[in-house]
Amino acid sequence: MINTEGMVAETATKIFTDLCPREVPHQAEAGQYPQALWDALAENGLPLAWVSEANGGFGADYDETFGAIWASAQAASPVPFAETLIANWMLDRAGLEPADGSASFALSGRTPSADIPFGMHADKIVLYDAAHHEIGLFDNRVAVRSPEEALSPDGMTQFVFSGHVAEQSAKTDLSRRGFEALILTVRAVQMAAAMEAALNLSIDYVSQREQFGRPLSKFQAIQQQLAVAASECAAATMAATQAASAIARHADDPEQAWHEAVIAKVQIGHGVEAVTVPFHQVHGAMGYTQEYDLHHYTRRLWAWRDALGNEHLWSRRLGEEMSVTSPDQIWKGVTRGDWTGDKSLAS
C-alpha cells in the first residue's frame, strides 16, 4: 500500500478531490489548462516537498509524498505535479534552488534533443548531464512541440539544443542510477494508481451497462477478465510500494533503491497491456470515445510505460546484470531485496 496518510498526502488528496473532478482532464484536453489546480498545489508548497530545507523546500517524507503522487494520478490531473517534484529534487541534489513555477526534466544530457513530458506546461526544464555529472536549469520557452502524435494527454515536447545556456548549473554527486531510481519509482506509483482508477471505472461500467437483459458484471467471461486485471493491479501496487519503500529507506543514496525501482518498472510496464486490454474490452466502443474517462488513464499508462525506455529495455537491463551474478545473489534479491550483497543480511 502506498502511504496516503500524513500532511503532504492528505493536503494533496484534498486539493485533487476539490479542484480536479472528472471534467478537469477533459477541459484540459480541450485547451483549458486548470491553472487554479496548479496554483493550489504551488501555494501549499507541494512541488517543493522533496527540496531540502536548506534550499528553500520542506524536506518532506518520501513516503507521504508518494501518497500525493498517488492522488494526482488517480485524479488524472493534467498538471505537471510529479514532474515538478522530480525536477526540483534533481536541482536540490546539485545544491540548486527549486525552479520558479512548474518544471519538467530529462536525463538525456546535452544530446541534440530531449523528450520532455508535459513540455507545453512546464515553465522550466531540468536536465541531467551524466557525462559531466551536472544538473542544469533551462527556460522552456525554447522547447518545440513534438511533430509526432503524443501518446499521453499530458503531451510530450522536444527540447532542441542549439547553443542554449543554462540559467543555473552545478555538479551533482548523484549517479545516473540514483536519478533513474527516483524517476522510475515516481512513474511506478503513478501507474499503479492509474491502473486502480481504471479498474474502478471498469467495475462501475460493467455493473451498470446491460446487455441480453442483465448487467455485464453478471457474465462469467467479464468477471474472469476483470479478476485477472485486478490481480495485475494488485501486483502493480505491490511493486510500486516496494520501490517507494526502498527510496524512503535510502533517501540519501537512492542508487541503493535502483533494483527495486527497476523491478517496479518491469513488473508494471508489462502489466499495462494485461490491464488496458480487458478494461477497453469490457467497455466496448464507449471506452474508445474521447467523451468517456477511460482514456485519461489508459493513454497515460501507455505513455508512462515508455518513459525512460520501455519495459523490454529495462527487463534486459536487469537481466543482463543478474545473468552474471550468482544464483545465491538472485535469491537474496528475490527474498530480501538485497541485490548487491548487503552484509547485514548475508546468508
Next chain:
Amino acid sequence: MQRFNFPVIQPDPALEELRGELQAFLKEERDAGNFEPEPECWMAAADPEFSKKVGKRGWIGLTWPSQYGGHDKSALERYIVTEETLRAGAPVAAHWIADRQHAPMLLAHGTEEQKLDILPRIAAGECYFAIGLSEPGAGSDLANVKTKAEKVSDGWKINGQKIWSSGAHIAHYMVALLRTSPADGRNRHVGLSQILIDLTLPGVTIKPIVDLSGDAHFNEVYFEDVIVPDDCLLGDEGGGWAQVTGELAMERSGPERFLSSYITLETAVGQLSGKMGSDSQARLGKLIASLRTLRGMSWAIANLLDRGVSPETEAALVKDLGNRLENDLTQQVRAMLTDLPSDEWSPEMRRILNIGVLRSPPNTLRGGTTEVMRGIIARQLGLR
C-alpha cells in the same frame, strides 16, 4: 483509498540465522546424495527418512506450543523454512500437508488427547496427513460432497469415496469433509462436518492413481462402514464448510504457490552463466521482477496472518498470479536454454526441466482452480 492491502514488510535479520541453518542442512543433504532436487517437491517428492531428519532439526511444527512437540516460533519463521526447502527442491511432501494445515486444525479443534498423541509425531516427521475434500462428483463444486458420516452409538459411521488425495498411501490420517446431515433445501453449505479418520481402520481402502508422468502420489480412498469415535468430529457438527473455506484461504498464499518451479530457473541460471543472449536476459529480468513482486505479496500476507488478519481475497490473488508465474517460468526457461546447444545441458538440467513440464498441469488446479480463484476475486470486486 486503495483496494488491496499489501504492506511492505522489511526482512527481519533475526530470521536470517535460521535461514543460514536451513541452507547449510539442505546443501549437506544434497551433496551427500540424499536427494535430487525436483520442481513441485512439496506435492510430489515424499521421503519419510528425509522428513524425520527435518523433524529432528526442529523445522516441523515451528509455530505450535512446545507441549505438543512444537517450537513456539512465529509463522514468519515457518515461512523461511518453507521457502528455503522449495528453493532447494527437497523431498518434503510427506510431512508438508500435516504441518501446513492439519496440525493447526487439530490445535484449534482437536481433543487434548488427540493433540498430545498426534502433534508430537507430526513434528517428529513421522506422522502424515492426507486431504479429504474432493470426490468424484465434487471438484470445484466442493459443496456437492456425498460421502456420509452417520451418528451411531459408538461414534460416526462413514461411507463413500474421496479422490485426488495426495500422499494418502503413506499417510496415517485424513481429515475429510463429510455430510453429517442433509442440505437445507438449496443451501448445501449446511450439514457438512470435518472428521479425523485413522486410515488404518477396517473398511478403508486406498488405491493409487498414476499420473501422466508415471508417478503415483495421489489416490482414491474408499470408506465402507468405517467407524470412528465421537471425538473425531473436528470443530462444530455442521460447521465444516466455514472451517474448510477458512483453511483454504490460509494455504493459498504460501511460497509453494509461486516458488514450486524456482529450482528450474536457478539450475538454468547456473547453466547459462556468461552465455545468456540479450533475449534470455530480458526473460530473466522479467521473471525476477515477477518473483520479487509476488514474494512481497506473499510475505505481506504471512505477516498479516501472523497478526491474526485473514485476507482471503489477497490470498486468492497471490495464488492466481503465482500459479501463472510458476508455469510461465518453466516456459521462459525453455526459451532461455536455446542459448546453449541441448547436448551441452547437464543431465540435471534436463531432468529438472522435464519434471517441471510434466508437473505443470496441477499447479492451476489444486487448492482451488484458477477459475475458482477468479470467482473469489470477482466477488470481492462486487461483480457477483
